[in-house]
Amino acid sequence: MTAEHHPEFEQEIQRLEFTKKYMDVVIKTSETSKDQFRKNIQEAFGDADWLESGGYSELLTNAGFFEMSRSELESLRKARHKPYFARVDFERKNGEDPEILYFGKTSLYQRESQEQIIVDWRSPIANLYYEGRLGEVEYAAEGESFSGTITLKRQLMIENGSLKEVRDIDLTTTDELLQESLSKSSSNRLAEIVSTIQEEQNRIIRADLSKPIIVQGAAGSGKTTIALHRISYFIYRYKELFDPRDLMILAPSRLFIDYISEALPELGVEKAKQFTFAEYVQHAVGKPIKLSDDDKLVRILENQDESTRDDIWVSGFKGSSKFKTILDQYVKDIYKRFYPKEDFYVDKYRVYSKKKFIMLLQEEYWYLPLYSRVEKLRNVLQNHVKANKRHMLGKVAEYYDAKIDKALYKDIDPAIRKEYVTKCLDKKAERTDQVKKAIRNAAKDYIKNLERKNAFDYYQELFDDTERLADYGNGAITEEEAALICDYSNRLFNSKKYELEDMGPLLYLFALLFGVDKEKKAKNIVIDEAQDYSFMQLLALKTAMDTDMFTLVGDLAQGIHSYRGLESWEEVHQKVFPRATYSELQKSYRTTVEIMNEANKLLKLLPFTLPHVEPVVRHGEKPQFIEASKNKWAKEIKTLTARLENEGFQTFAVIGKTMADCKKADEQLRTAGLSVTLLKEQASIPKDSIVIVPSYLAKGLEFDVVFAISLEEVYEQERELDVKLLYVTMTRPLHRLYFFGRKKEDFLII
Numbered sequence: 095m096t097a098e099h100h101p102e103f104e105q106e107i108q109r110l111e112f113t114k115k116y117m118d119v120v121i122k123t124s125e126t127s128k129d130q131f132r133k134n135i136q137e138a139f140g141d142a143d144w145l146e147s148g149g150y151s152e153l154l155t156n157a158g159f160f161e162m163s164r165s166e167l168e169s170l171r172k173a174r175h176k177p178y179f180a181r182v183d184f185e186r187k188n189g190e191d192p193e194i195l196y197f198g199k200t201s202l203y204q205r206e207s208q209e210q211i212i213v214d215w216r217s218p219i220a221n222l223y224y225e226g227r228l229g230e231v232e233y234a235a236e237g238e239s240f241s242g243t244i245t246l247k248r249q250l251m252i253e254n255g256s257l258k259e260v261r262d263i264d265l266t267t268t269d270e271l272l273q274e275s276l277s278k279s280s281s282n283r284l285a286e287i288v289s290t291i292q293e294e295q296n297r298i299i300r301a302d303l304s305k306p307i308i309v310q311g312a313a314g315s316g317k318t319t320i321a322l323h324r325i326s327y328f329i330y331r332y333k334e335l336f337d338p339r340d341l342m343i344l345a346p347s348r349l350f351i352d353y354i355s356e357a358l359p360e361l362g363v364e365k366a367k368q369f370t371f372a373e374y375v376q377h378a379v380g381k382p383i384k385l386s387d388d389d390k391l392v393r394i395l396e397n398q399d400e401s402t403r404d405d406i407w408v409s410g411f412k413g414s415s416k417f418k419t420i421l422d423q424y425v426k427d428i429y430k431r432f433y434p435k436e437d438f439y440v441d442k443y444r445v446y447s448k449k450k451f452i453m454l455l456q457e458e459y460w461y462l463p464l465y466s467r468v469e470k471l472r473n474v475l476q477n478h479v480k481a482n483k484r485h486m487l488g489k490v491a492e493y494y495d496a497k498i499d500k501a502l503y504k505d506i507d508p509a510i511r512k513e514y515v516t517k518c519l520d521k522k523a524e525r526t527d528q529v530k531k532a533i534r535n536a537a538k539d540y541i542k543n544l545e546r547k548n549a550f551d552y553y554q555e556l557f558d559d560t561e562r563l564a565d566y567g568n569g570a571i572t573e574e575e576a577a578l579i580c581d582y583s584n585r586l587f588n589s590k591k592y593e594l595e596d597m598g599p600l601l602y603l604f605a606l607l608f609g610v611d612k613e614k615k616a617k618n619i620v621i622d623e624a625q626d627y628s629f630m631q632l633l634a635l636k637t638a639m640d641t642d643m644f645t646l647v648g649d650l651a652q653g654i655h656s657y658r659g660l661e662s663w664e665e666v667h668q669k670v671f672p673r674a675t676y677s678e679l680q681k682s683y684r685t686t687v688e689i690m691n692e693a694n695k696l697l698k699l700l701p702f703t704l705p706h707v708e709p710v711v712r713h714g715e716k717p718q719f720i721e722a723s724k725n726k727w728a729k730e731i732k733t734l735t736a737r738l739e740n741e742g743f744q745t746f747a748v749i750g751k752t753m754a755d756c757k758k759a760d761e762q763l764r765t766a767g768l769s770v771t772l773l774k775e776q777a778s779i780p781k782d783s784i785v786i787v788p789s790y791l792a793k794g795l796e797f798d799v800v801f802a803i804s805l806e807e808v809y810e811q812e813r814e815l816d817v818k819l820l821y822v823t824m825t826r827p828l829h830r831l832y833f834f835g836r837k838k839e840d841f842l843i844i
């Protein structure tokens with residue numbers, strides 16, 4: 095039913111006006127003072143009856159009445175142009191009056207009656223909107239379950255503070271709002287979707303917040319979006335306990351962080367820390383790390399010679415659980431280097447046995463990283479010294495005093511006695527000084543003898559000795575393989591560089607030996623494109639942060655870094671995040687049925703089985719192949735773009751397999767007079783020009799129209815990586831997909 099025809103349209107307008115006015119009053123009041131409240135209310139509403147019955151003065155003195163946090167106020171201000179998006183009427187079983195609930199992005203109470211004017215989408219009762227159908231329902235809130243009847247479910251389209259449309263959802267209507275929202279053209283930025291969150295997505299957003307979660311989701315199933323909404327939900331639920339700065343988002347590139355940046359303030363999660371993995375490692379270890387610019391992905395794409403295969407194998411190995419075995423063994427060995435050879439003496443007094451020292455080092459302080467254990471032990475020794483100080487000094491005094499006593503009673507020449515006693519007194523003073531000095535320094539000196547190195551030294555040292563490396567592997571690698579790893583790594587270190595695949599193990603060592611500073615840890619971490627992380631990277635992050643509270647979202651079908659990333663979720667689930675809930679999302683919201691059907695064909699070419707992606711029913715044009723003759727293709731894109739712009743599409747991307755084809759496209763499209771931007775990893779996405787981007791950087795992004803190009807580089811069916819890159823490319827468009835190439839087969843189109 096459209097706006098004008100809806101019988102309750104007028105009523106909804108009134109309700110909206112009331113809400114907006116009330117919001118204004120609350121905003122104004124919190125900006126001025128409590129005393130102003132009544133005045134503000136009267137100005138806004140006149141002397142309405144309900145004002146008189148409210149018992150203001152009492153309420154006004156209530157603690158917390160006006161205590162609105164800055165962020166609450168900010169969200170209220172932001173919500174002014176669209177206070178809510180849906181209404182649900184709910185009759186509880188116990189027969190109270192039906193509750194009329196308006197759901198929005200923030201909550202607002204009527205201060206006088208404590209009735210909710212707007213209910214936050216993250217509150218438990220919002221499940222009624224996301225999951226409840228008309229009729230009898232049950233929902234759980236704070237461990238309690240409520241039952242009742244939904245008598246009305248209504249969507250309210252509000253723009254710039256005015257009501258545009260009212261739609262009631264009955265049992266049969268499909269979700270028109272979702273359809274509409276999906277059919278819009280994109281703005282190059284991720285959006286919030288609170289009004290159209292789907293049931294399967296809602297479950298993931300609200301899944302047990304005390305457990306980690308792993309989501310395998312098809313391209314366009316909303317993984318990124320959901321991950322951000324889950325953080326928003328988390329912040330809301332734990333607002334008293336958590337500072338949003340304790341949350342961290344790990345994204346694949348700066349480009350991607352830029353892409354999601356617009357949705358963050360909308361969801362109130364802009365304060366979450368945002369890093370790429372490499373950035374975080376450098377932040378955690380407190381030192382910049384020079385990364386090699388050898389792009390293995392490009393090497394894999396370009397050639398498959400033996401040395402590339404070896405290099406890839408090394409990368410994969412450094413990310414694997416086998417490497418963990420080696421690192422753990424190595425750390426055990428490092429611990430042994432900290433076993434003292436002798437007991438701890440202060441001067442000649444034995445104060446602490448080495449056996450006890452080792453016991454504390456190995457067991458008592460198990461929860462601390464090695465170097466912190468050593469620091470603790472220094473304190474332990476120091477405390478023992480302190481406790482024994484009197485005793486030790488007493489012993490010295492006792493010894494010389496006894497000597498002096500003996501001399502005093504001995505029948506000897508007084509001159510000799512005097513000389514002897516003076517000597518004893520001098521000796522006593524000298525010894526006391528010696529012991530006092532030892533008391534001051536012994537613990538320090540004892541610890542000083544232990545080795546002191548940094549994480550980089552330790553990491554590099556691991557590759558010093560092939561035999562030892564193979565030994566640590568305990569059968570996981572042969573000596574030849576160990577030699578390969580050592581050679582490769584030393585070549586790299588000699589050029590004073592590391593690779594991304596070193597950063598996982600490096601962080602792991604750092605965390606175990608030194609520990610990450612508290613302020614550099616996060617309490618809840620979201621990882622997008624998690625399929626591109628290796629086992630070691632994930633384990634290192636968990637160890638570094640000292641928590642398993644991770645949200646991992648990814649898609650194995652888009653695992654283009656699988657030479658160093660994950661091939662399945664199983665091992666990570668079992669060994670790194672055993673408490674995690676695992677979910678799958680199969681429905682894709684991004685693209686049309688026609689495009690998804692074509693992309694789905696590629697999944698069959700992959701060596702593992704992934705369920706076919708189900709597109710939400712939204713139709714569009716079939717993807718089209720256009721033969722790209724040498725000089726003409728750029729002009730054709732120009733004409734096509736102009737036509738599509740007229741049709742209302744706003745964002746366009748030319749996606750090539752690698753940077754090489756993209757660079758060519760950049761040149762040719764510029765010559766054809768198009769305004770284009772070639773995207774690099776560090777770039778931000780321009781809003782008003784056609785972007786050119788290599789497939790591996792396009793991951794996670796979306797555009798209204800995609801031109802997949804194959805100028806000189808073709809996609810080969812036998813190569814898993816090619817299939818995945820093409821899959822990524824084909825799942826980027828929201829509406830239209832065109833292939834520009836020499837022949838269809840170059841895009842594996844049959």
Ligand SMILES: Nc1ncnc2c1ncn2[C@@H]1O[C@H](COP(=O)(O)OP(=O)(O)OP(=O)(O)O)[C@@H](O)[C@H]1O
Nearest residue numbers: 287290291292313314315316317318319683684794
């Ligand atoms: N419930 C929804 N309502 C409206 N739009 C949605 C919904 N779910 C997802 N979308 C839209 O679908 C698109 C894809 O979402 P998103 O980028 O989060 O998916 P993804 O799974 O991370 O994709 P990829 O695997 O390609 O990175 C976005 O435009 C998002 O706004």
